[in-house]
Amino acid sequence: MGEFDLIARWFTRPARRAALGVGDDCALLNLTPGMQLATSSDMLVEGRHFLSTVAPERLGHKALAVNLSDLAACGAQPLAFTLALALPRIDEAFLDGFSRGLLALADAHGCELVGGDTTQGPLNLCITVFGELPPGQALLRSGARDGDEIWVSGTLGDARLALEVFRGSIALAGDGFERVRAAMELPTPRVALGIALRGIATSAIDVSDGLLGDLGHILKRSNAGATLQADALPRSAVLAAQPLALQRNCTLAGGDDYELVFTAPPAQAAAVLAAAQAAGVAVTRIGRIEPASHGLRLVDGDGAAVGQRFAAFDHFKS
Amino acid sequence: MGEFDLIARWFTRPARRAALGVGDDCALLNLTPGMQLATSSDMLVEGRHFLSTVAPERLGHKALAVNLSDLAACGAQPLAFTLALALPRIDEAFLDGFSRGLLALADAHGCELVGGDTTQGPLNLCITVFGELPPGQALLRSGARDGDEIWVSGTLGDARLALEVFRGSIALAGDGFERVRAAMELPTPRVALGIALRGIATSAIDVSDGLLGDLGHILKRSNAGATLQADALPRSAVLAAQPLALQRNCTLAGGDDYELVFTAPPAQAAAVLAAAQAAGVAVTRIGRIEPASHGLRLVDGDGAAVGQRFAAFDHFKS
Numbered sequence: 001m002g003e004f005d006l007i008a009r010w011f012t013r014p015a016r017r018a019a020l021g022v023g024d025d026c027a028l029l030n031l032t033p034g035m036q037l038a039t040s041s042d043m044l045v046e047g048r049h050f051l052s053t054v055a056p057e058r059l060g061h062k063a064l065a066v067n068l069s070d071l072a073a074c075g076a077q078p079l080a081f082t083l084a085l086a087l088p089r090i091d092e093a094f095l096d097g098f099s100r101g102l103l104a105l106a107d108a109h110g111c112e113l114v115g116g117d118t119t120q121g122p123l124n125l126c127i128t129v130f131g132e133l134p135p136g137q138a139l140l141r142s143g144a145r146d147g148d149e150i151w152v153s154g155t156l157g158d159a160r161l162a163l164e165v166f167r168g169s170i171a172l173a174g175d176g177f178e179r180v181r182a183a184m185e186l187p188t189p190r191v192a193l194g195i196a197l198r199g200i201a202t203s204a205i206d207v208s209d210g211l212l213g214d215l216g217h218i219l220k221r222s223n224a225g226a227t228l229q230a231d232a233l234p235r236s237a238v239l240a241a242q243p244l245a246l247q248r249n250c251t252l253a254g255g256d257d258y259e260l261v262f263t264a265p266p267a268q269a270a271a272v273l274a275a276a277q278a279a280g281v282a283v284t285r286i287g288r289i290e291p292a293s294h295g296l297r298l299v300d301g302d303g304a305a306v307g308q309r310f311a312a313f314d315h316f317k318s
Numbered sequence: 319m320g321e322f323d324l325i326a327r328w329f330t331r332p333a334r335r336a337a338l339g340v341g342d343d344c345a346l347l348n349l350t351p352g353m354q355l356a357t358s359s360d361m362l363v364e365g366r367h368f369l370s371t372v373a374p375e376r377l378g379h380k381a382l383a384v385n386l387s388d389l390a391a392c393g394a395q396p397l398a399f400t401l402a403l404a405l406p407r408i409d410e411a412f413l414d415g416f417s418r419g420l421l422a423l424a425d426a427h428g429c430e431l432v433g434g435d436t437t438q439g440p441l442n443l444c445i446t447v448f449g450e451l452p453p454g455q456a457l458l459r460s461g462a463r464d465g466d467e468i469w470v471s472g473t474l475g476d477a478r479l480a481l482e483v484f485r486g487s488i489a490l491a492g493d494g495f496e497r498v499r500a501a502m503e504l505p506t507p508r509v510a511l512g513i514a515l516r517g518i519a520t521s522a523i524d525v526s527d528g529l530l531g532d533l534g535h536i537l538k539r540s541n542a543g544a545t546l547q548a549d550a551l552p553r554s555a556v557l558a559a560q561p562l563a564l565q566r567n568c569t570l571a572g573g574d575d576y577e578l579v580f581t582a583p584p585a586q587a588a589a590v591l592a593a594a595q596a597a598g599v600a601v602t603r604i605g606r607i608e609p610a611s612h613g614l615r616l617v618d619g620d621g622a623a624v625g626q627r628f629a630a631f632d633h634f635k636s
Contacts, residue, residue, distance in 0.1 A: 024392070024459050025358060025388040025389075025391035025392050026356040026389060026392040026394060026456070027356070027357050027358065028355065028356055028392070029354065029355040030354055030355075030453065033351070036346050037348075037448070038344040038346055039344055039400060039432070039433065039448070041400040041401075041434050041435050041444070041446055043402035043403070043444060045439035045440075048438060070344050074346070076344060082358070084361035086361055086442060117361045119367070120363070121366060121440070122363075122442070124439065124442045126402045126444035128357075128359055130355075138344070141343070204343075205343060206343060
């Protein structure tokens with residue numbers, strides 16, 4: 001089986017939204033008139049973004065989910081994506097599972113596979129996703145203002161907790177492990193929430209490298225500081241049963257959460273909660289934007305500074 | 319140095335056409351009102367798409383050139399691209415050269431780097447390119463009609479000849495080698511020609527896997543056959559000095575040419591030549607489209623069938 005048979009068997013479906021889908025030199029897409037294109041690329045490498053133990057179907061889901069999460073962070077409506085895939089060899093069981101997980105999530109978001117590339121090489125998954133949104137309505141990292149409240153969706157830290165189990169640094173009983181493993185391997189991109197927050201949130205980013213690091217991008221771009229309530233961070237029952245230092249490490253510097261952290265003026269709190277309810281996801285207030293001179297301060301429930309040190313995930317460190 | 323420093327140092331420049339460039343969750347792009355988006359992704363892996371001996375600056379050029387070539391084959395005007403890059407380590411000399419070659423070609427085409435991803439891993443370059451064109455005017459693989467003439471731009475086969483030198487199967491004197499090596503390492507995407515052929519050509523594809531294989535895609539999509547003049551294929555003086563069987567192998571099944579092969583009715587021949595002249599590239603008539611039942615026939619200058627066998631390049635074979 002060669003490259004073209006592989007594409008035909010696993011990745012070609014009739015074009016729907018696209019004017020022209022898989023199989024020509026380019027894919028052709030019609031944006032809704034007056035809309036702006038939003039696009040993002042993420043590359044996943046074994047050992048850094050996923051473990052060799054992951055089921056192919058979950059890997060297919062995750063490869064697209066992390067890209068949809070970038071659209072969500074901008075408040076864009078997903079349209080389509082391209083997939084470039086390097087595989088050591090053509091492994092039918094892998095491709096069956098991978099394409100099934102990938103296309104199921106794509107269908108759930110009406111996000112069409114319109115093209116890409118396949119080649120032999122060390123396993124590498126590169127997806128570029130396309131969305132659209134009204135000009136001027138994108139949620140950017142640069143819009144946070146002094147006094148804004150800081151919110152986060154869902155819960156944080158489970159993916160990191162699962163990684164620590166895989167690394168052998170902690171142990172979890174069966175059911176707890178399966179739950180945090182699903183958080184790591186099957187993240188839910190907050191697409192509906194991102195769209196619902198247009199015109200309400202002043203800034204947003206998705207939490208992929210750890211809350212502190214990603215919130216740091218908002219602060220840098222917005223020229224702002226913040227106080228974060230370390231113990232207000234939402235976490236699962238499984239994580240909440242762990243030692244406090246581990247809880248804080250996982251929620252603050254875990255990475256791979258794919259939740260949205262965003263800011264909004266206090267007067268918009270009811271609108272934020274309504275948007276979250278409409279999108280079917282919980283949101284939690286976790287802190288406040290302050291002047292840049294305050295830096296990023298972490299406090300506990302008593303308002304005392306948290307001394308623990310954290311490092312955000314960096315794909316060139318480890 | 320980490321991921322974000324790497325992006326800032328080598329790949330961040332002020333946004334121009336893009337509403338929002340490198341550094342947020344998504345890049346935002348405004349298409350010209352009424353235009354359709356054309357997009358394509360190509361992934362380059364060491365040993366399959368480039369050799370470890372290539373200069374980083376040339377690799378940067380080639381990584382974008384092969385993507386621009388896909389836009390050219392559709393007749394689309396380049397707008398922007400994203401770059402996802404896996405690197406074994408941060409190698410400053412490599413990144414200096416790579417980004418210089420990449421951005422020089424990008425500037426030459428007004429094609430802006432708007433986002434992407436960097437990670438540690440086996441060397442892998444994945445570019446997704448965006449262009450625009452008026453709806454209904456894309457050059458597709460499916461439009462070739464019985465009686466159309468088949469044309470190709472530039473010359474064919476030099477990249478393959480260079481590869482044979484690297485493989486040690488032939489030897490070339492210094493100047494000749496440098497010339498074919500430049501064809502392999504610094505391909506010229508035929509962007510202006512593709513745009514000029516809108517409304518003139520009935521089908522087009524870029525020659526990346528070898529003329530026979532790529533013309534085969536046009537024939538399959540167009541449900542057509544063809545006769546190709548094996549000895550009419552344009553070739554460089556360096557290649558023309560080689561044995562005939564090698565010339566034919568390089569021109570017909572070489573790969574990595576990044577020329578356009580396209581079809582047009584005989585009545586459009588003058589328009590084809592005018593488009594080529596305006597685009598500053600030579601074009602050569604190399605055959606004719608026939609009914610599908612004729613298959614793809616190769617004839618020599620006397621009209622006799624060429625018996626030599628060829629195999630198109632497949633990234634899962636070799």
